[in-house]
Amino acid sequence: MYYAEQGDTGMSEEEMAPWRDAFNRYARELDDAGVLVAAEVLQASTESATLTLRDNNRVNLVGPFLDTPEKLGGFFVIEAHDPAAALEWAEKCPAAQWGTLEIRPTAVSWSHDDGWHAPN
Numbered sequence: 830m831y832y833a834e835q836g837d838t839g840m841s842e843e844e845m846a847p848w849r850d851a852f853n854r855y856a857r858e859l860d861d862a863g864v865l866v867a868a869e870v871l872q873a874s875t876e877s878a879t880l881t882l883r884d885n886n887r888v889n890l891v892g893p894f895l896d897t898p899e900k901l902g903g904f905f906v907i908e909a910h911d912p913a914a915a916l917e918w919a920e921k922c923p924a925a926q927w928g929t930l931e932i933r934p935t936a937v938s939w940s941h942d943d944g945w946h947a948p949n
């Protein structure tokens with residue numbers, strides 16, 4: 830989910846409350862449907878850092894690096910049986926009302942038992 834950070838929206842805590850409630854309902858709906866794997870809201874981009882290594886040497890460690898109106902604010906990882914189902918869940922996400930959602934399939938996953946493997 831990419832959207833303006835709270836300090837950039839001009840919204841008060843009271844104005845944000847209904848949106849927090851909407852996210853709670855959305856997360857519960859995903860969980861009740863058995864598709865929710867993880868959900869995270871990220872700290873402000875001012876807390877981020879960008880790291881680049883070349884030949885095992887740190888080239889830069891700076892942050893925040895991107896100065897864009899919309900920033901990565903959080904994510905939901907779900908198990909959708911096909912791309913259409915993923916889009917249907919994305920349309921229900923409250924952040925779609927004011928931000929941009931990126932829907933991207935997993936290429937490979939890590940698990941203790943299987944190591945790196947393609948998702949089912």
